[in-house]
Each structure stands twice: as structure tokens, then as C-alpha cells.
Amino acid sequence: KQEVTQIPAALSVPEGENLVLNCSFTDSAIYNLQWFRQDPGKGLTSLLLIQSSQREQTSGRLNASLDKSSGRSTLYIAASQPGDSATYLCAPQETSGSRLTFGEGTQLTVNP
Amino acid sequence: NAGVTQTPKFQVLKTGQSMTLQCAQDMNHEYMSWYRQDPGMGLRLIHYSVGAGITDQGEVPNGYNVSRSTTEDFPLRLLSAAPSQTSVYFCASRYTYLSTEAFFGQGTRLTVV
Numbered sequence: 001k002q003e004v005t006q007i008p009a010a011l012s013v014p015e016g017e018n019l020v021l022n023c024s025f026t027d028s029a030i031y032n033l034q035w036f037r038q039d040p041g042k043g044l045t046s047l048l049l050i051q052s053s054q055r056e057q058t059s060g061r062l063n064a065s066l067d068k069s070s071g072r073s074t075l076y077i078a079a080s081q082p083g084d085s086a087t088y089l090c091a092p093q094e095t096s097g098s099r100l101t102f103g104e105g106t107q108l109t110v111n112p
Numbered sequence: 113n114a115g116v117t118q119t120p121k122f123q124v125l126k127t128g129q130s131m132t133l134q135c136a137q138d139m140n141h142e143y144m145s146w147y148r149q150d151p152g153m154g155l156r157l158i159h160y161s162v163g164a165g166i167t168d169q170g171e172v173p174n175g176y177n178v179s180r181s182t183t184e185d186f187p188l189r190l191l192s193a194a195p196s197q198t199s200v201y202f203c204a205s206r207y208t209y210l211s212t213e214a215f216f217g218q219g220t221r222l223t224v225v
Contacts (some may be wrong), residue, residue: 004154004181027186031210034213034214036216042216042219042220043116043202043216043218043219043222044202044204045216046213046214046215046216049212049213075124089154089155091155091214096144098143098162098209099145099157099160099170099171100155100157100204100208100214102154102155103154104152104154105154105162106151
């Protein structure tokens with residue numbers, strides 16, 4: 001059974017810092033890995049999707065990397081802003097089925 | 113383009129009552145799924161569908177029924193609500209069950225008293 005761990009569970013940084021969120025998963029047989037953000041009381045918003053054949057994917061100030069063989073992905077946020085405050089979730093999709101497995105997320109607070 | 117729409121946003125039920133959580137998408141996605149989100153347990157898959165007329169169980173299916181009569185709609189039915197079903201429910205869709213981006217609705221917060 002796929003298990004996903006996200007470290008740290010919570011992070012508080014001053015505005016402008018560059019930061020890295022970590023995601024590890026136990027089963028490397030995945031189609032892809034998706035990063036989401038979730039604002040309090042809201043749904044999940046897709047940030048980046050990395051296919052299993054890709055090493056990284058970029059969108060604006062966000063860069064996600066994937067090392068499938070070691071079961072790790074990182075989300076890099078450059079020049080953080082207060083509007084980046086949210087919970088960030090990673091979810092690999094297994095090749096053995098269609099499900100996404102979620103970690104519990106990293107709760108990020110960016111202080112002005 | 114509305115994306116994935118869930119109704120209602122909030123609901124309070126008494127133990128034993130039944131209800132249906134609605135989910136609709138307008139992106140012509142084949143794959144739709146329901147998750148529940150609970151503190152300390154993350155999001156867990158309840159049921160999913162790879163196309164109209166085809167459904168299957170996820171990780172925590174007990175107490176829930178689904179059907180998929182159209183591509184657009186994937187309702188989740190609670191047959192006899194229990195306090196353990198108090199949770200936030202999310203519907204998600206993607207183009208196929210293979211390697212494509214998933215989109216989520218805004219959630220339904222359900223309380224069973």
C-alpha cells in the first residue's frame with residue numbers, strides 16, 4: 001500500500017524567503033505525482049503535475065522535482081509571499097490502479 | 113467553464129438519515145472520484161468511476177453508494193448516516209484514469225449528529 005509522508009508538517013517563514021517542501025512515497029511504481037494547495041475551508045487547487053518520465057516541472061515561482069527511484073519529490077517556492085500561505089499536498093498516482101494517495105500536507109505560513 | 117461543482121456546501125444530518133451529495137463536471141472527464149478528508153488521516157478514496165456505467169470501490173467504501181448514469185454527474189449517497197461519516201467530502205475528476213491532472217470541487221462539509 002502506498003504511503004506518503006510530507007515534511008515538515010508546518011512551516012513559518014518571513015516574506016521573501018525561498019523554501020522547499022518535501023514529499024516521500026513508498027511505492028515508486030507511479031504514473032505521475034501532483035502537487036496541490038488547499039486554503040482553509042476550500043477545495044484543492046492543482047499546482048503542478050509531474051509525469052513519471054519527467055525530472056521537474058515549473059510554473060512561475062514554483063518548481064517541483066521528482067526522483068521516482070528514491071521515492072521523493074520536492075516543491076520549491078521562490079520569493080515567498082503572504083498569499084502563498086496554505087496547506088500543500090502531494091499525491092502520487094499508482095500504476096496498479098487509478099487512485100491518488102495523499103500525504104497530510106505541509107501547512108505553510110508566510111509572514112509579512 | 114465551471115469545472116467541478118459540488119452541492120451542498122454544508123449539511124447537517126441526524127443519525128440514520130440518508131442524503132445524496134451531488135457532483136457535476138463540465139470538462140467531459142471520464143474519471144470521477146469521491147474522497148473524504150479527516151484530521152490526521154488525509155484524503156481517502158471512497159468510490160471512483162472510470163466512465164458512465166462503471167464504478168468501483170476505493171479505500172473506505174462502507175456506508176456509501178455511487179452510480180454514474182452520465183459522464184457529467186457522479187452522486188454520492190449516504191444510506192444511513194452515522195457520526196463516523198462526519199467529514200469534508202471532495203469530488204474530483206480527470207480526463208482519463210491514466211496519467212492526467214486531477215481537478216477538485218470545493219467540498220461538502222457534512223456533520224452527522
